Amino acid sequence: MPNHIPPITAADPSAAFQRLLTVLDTLRTECPWDRKQTMETLRHLTIEETYELSDAILDGDLTEVKKELGDVMMHLVFYAKIASETNDFTIVDVLNSVCDKLINRHPHIYGDVEVQDENDVKRNWEQIKLKEGNKSVLGGVPASLPALVKASRIQEKARGIGFDWENKTQVWEKVEEELQEFKNEYNVVDNEAIDLEKAESEFGDLIFSLVNYARFIGINPENALEKTNRKFIKRFQYIESKAKDNGKALQDMTLAEMDVYWNEAKKL
Known part of the structure; x- marks a missing residue:
């Protein structure tokens, strides 16, 4: 006999979320493919779904954004389902954990801390993370992030605790400095041997400084x-x-x- 299909409940987020949990519970129990999955086997699929969501956002295709958000949501619930089977944590633990984190890191909303602007918010956020046990402000930047995205996140986090240039003129001067250093290592005019290791290092510095300038003027380099x-x-x-x-x-x-x-x- 086919399983009962959970009904759609319009305009009720909690009921819609419970519907997803019910469907996934059924699939995990009765579908051979879903039964076989582990966190490790899902990982690369989750990365793929995240990139598909990114593509939909860049395309401005909101129909696809809705679809891909659902796929990502399903994956998140799937991970929690797997963990619940080993009594490590449940989806309730996951949701309460993120709520507690958001409340704790927004003392200007849920406490008596005063802020003037978003920069104060970011500074407070990083300081709270250090109090929570992070050994470095940069510790929260995933090692496996693509290099361009990682450069942006590193710079944003450094800025969050006040380590930043004062104005965009200084940042552009740094770009020109790095460009000159790269040209010194990779001379396109003279027919001299190139030290590729040094050239690569200087080219990385140049890209990093360009990412910094982009961030400073409000451009997302990625x-x-x-x-x-x-x-x-x-x-x-x-x-x-x-x-x-x-x-x-x-x-x-x-x-x-x-x-x-x-x-x-x-x-x-």
């Missing part, structure tokens, strides 16, 4: 680079399409010929 990636893909695929329409292969075209199509793509 979003900016991803938009450029997508723009390049769109224009390059236009070249491929036009070449195919004209019976040509890209590898047989000159750069000048490809540039014609590239410039056309820029106008679209």
